[in-house]
Amino acid sequence: MRQDTLNALKDLKGVCPTEWNRQRKRLCVILITENNKKKDIERVVLRDIALNVGYSSEKVRFAYIFKESQPDFIKAISKGSFKDSLIQIVIIWRRDKKRIKYDWVYVAKQNGNSSPEHLINSTKGQISNAVKKLLKNSEALCYEAIVENLFNEHSQGILTKWISQFLYVVDYLSDNIEDEHILAVFxxxxxxxxxxxxxxxxxxxxxxxxENLKAHGQLIDIQDQRHINFIPELKLYELRAEKYNGMVRLLKPGFRTLLLINDCQSRHKLIPYFHKAVWPYRKSKTLLFGHMVIEKGLPWFSEILRLSLSKNRHLQVNPRNCVGTVLALNGHRKYFCMYHAKHPESALGTKRTLRNTQKLLDANEDPEIGRFLKRDFSEESESEPNILLEDHLLNGLDNWLERLFDGRTQKYYINYWPDFITK
Known part of the structure; x- marks a missing residue:
């Protein structure tokens, strides 16, 4: 038989184990005392009773608890306590981890100064009677309570735990590590x-x-250099069967494709002219730029020309005469605008400029102005030449592009976009 101090949850589990079955219930006799020298006599009395009682430790165990250390636990079992009892003793039966049943033992006060032996005998008698009574299966403890975890009186702070762990590691290393290991680690x-x-x-x-190179101007920051040398790129895509949907059929609303038609012989001359003409519009996010070889796209070009005409008839198109044509394709609204050096709409701007110049010459009588502007050009310019060189096919493209984006060009509507069949 032993007497323990309940100062943590693990002590409660060890001293007063749980038992749900009434026939195998385990009782725990607990002394409620204070942590001072005046109350040492109470602990001496409980220790003597625990040593001399005749019950098995599997059935009855003894312990004491300090009031100031476990106020929550004592408050939970305060119901039914005797305030005029000489010694506060409670008998508990732990049914599970939180639920307990308990009963208080009343120890009557003695008249006068009684000896410790008399106190031990009277307390022992009261405890023995209560324990015999409660061990019977027919008897039940009077009160029931739900208790939380006990406060651990020996718990350490975080800093104390860290220091203890550090000292433990130092002792372990000093005992198990040799000099050569320390040298290897260092x-x-x-x-x-x-x-x-x-x-x-x-x-x-x-x-x-x-920093020194930057201060002397010999080094430019990479980000600044990228910003200085950044030039918007103008990509020209070749119209093929695999790119046809992306460049024409599936264009988003508001997007257009500017397409130059050339052949294998003239593409090296016309593409640089076309690139220079559309370069100012390179930052537009609604424009795509491309070129098409007429030998590959002649059936498609002939079909859109046929669809744009009001009469349904078969067209015989000369591929050589199509070189230098520029199409502005609106895939969503199904129409296109056309530029060609011999197209009446393309030559309109040049003729209008010549007529305005002629009026200026007629209204001004200064011979120097006539000599400077060469009066004899108007008659030659009114009659269009029958032969156009490849170098002059895109001379009027800049003016046509301005009219295109101003909305002053002719729109040729079609019902659908034909398939791009490679010849």
Whole structure:
């Protein structure tokens, strides 16, 4: 038989184990006392009773608890306690981890100064009677309570735990590590520290050198250099069967494709002219730029020309005469605008300029102006030449593009976009 102090949850589990069955219930006799020298006599009395009682430790165990250390536990079992009892003793039966049943033992006060032996005998008698009574299967403890975890009186703070763990690790290492192990560890740490130090020094000198070069203007920041040298790229896509949907059929609303028609012989001359003419519009996000070889797309070009005509008839198209044509395709609204050097709409701007110049010459009588503007050009310009060189096919493209984006060009509507069949 032993007497224990309940100062933590693990002590409660060890001293007063749980037992749900009434026939195998285990009782725990607990003394409620204070942590001072005046109450030592109470603990002496309980220790003597625990040593001399005749019950098995599997059935009855003894313990004491301090009021100031476990106020929540004592408050939970305060119901039914005797305030005029000489010693506060409670008998509990733990049914599970939180639920307990308990009953208080009343110890009557003695008249006068009684000896410790008399106190022990009277207390022992009261406890023995109560225990015999409660061990019977027919008897039940009077009160029931739900208790939380006990406060651990020996718990340590976080800082104390860290210090204890550190001291434990130091003792363990000092006992198990030899000198050669310590040298190897310090060598490894020194090597790592040396590598980091050398790397930091090299990075520091590189930064100093970069700042010196920037101060003398010999080095430009990479971001500034990208910003200075950045030129918007103008991509020209070749219209093929695999790109036809993306460039024509599936264009989003508001998007258009500017398409140059050339052949294998003239593409090296016309593409640079076309690239130069559309270069100012390279930043537009609604324009695509491309070119098409007439030998590959002649059936498609002939079909859209036929669909744009009001009469349904078969067209015989000369591929050579199509070279230098520029189409502005609106895939969503199914129409296109056309530029060609011999197209009446394309020559309209040049003729209008010549007529305005002629009026200026007629209204001004200064011979110097007539000599400067060469009066004899109007008659030649009214009659269009029958032959156009490849170098002059795109001369009027700039003016046509201005009229295109101003909405002053002729729109040729079609019912659908024909398939792009490679010849």
């Amino acid at each position: 060598s490894l740490l020194g090597t790592i520290a040396f590598m980091f130090t050398v790397g930091y020094v090299l990075i520091y000198f590189v930064r100093v050198e970069e």
